[in-house]
Amino acid sequence: MTRLARAHLPMLKKTGSYYVMHIVVASLVAYAVTGSLTMAVTLSLLEPTVQAVAFFFHEKAWQRRAERAGATAQPAPQTA
Template sequence: MKKTITFAILHFCVAFTVTYLLTGSIVIGGAIALLEPAVNTVVFYFHEKVWKRIEQAKAEDTLQQFSAA
């Protein structure tokens, strides 16, 4: 969970900076910086869960291959 939180903070800073530089608006920069990283953080969390399941399935397949031999 710490990895997800630090990723969210970093993403917030990047999103705000890029949006502010493109628009010159603190309000728009703040709004985008809150919305976009929040959505990406949730997506990242589930992305990690899916990858863990994929890795676990691969490990189980490998283990079954060795035990069948």
Template sequence: MPSDLAKTLTYLALHLTIGFSVAYVLTGSLAIAGGIALIEPCINAVAFFFHEKAWKRMGQRRTAGAALMAA
């Protein structure tokens, strides 16, 4: 499993737990807390995955640019 995907999945598990806990404390409803905990972190995890990919790509471009400047 690629490290970006593993990192995303562990982040998702943490976010689901925190999201559910906070929503339950605020609402007292298992159904509402469950809905919030599933929807918001899942969207965030997808965004995080692509955010990581973009940062990695920018780092590769920077490295390639530095190599060109050094040549």
């Protein structure tokens, strides 16, 4: 696992920094809307979690769609 992490360290760092940025932006927006620090923190932590679950199902749906399209595609006739 350590070798895998080291091999992808730049991507992991970028993902981590994006996650932190997402939480900060979501907190600021939620605070601006609600005026409550507790609600802002709760919403900013809840939203990325829900988004991650939604993304998983979104990817599965697209994968299923691509598989169905590939199964129905006819190969082009070959000319001699």
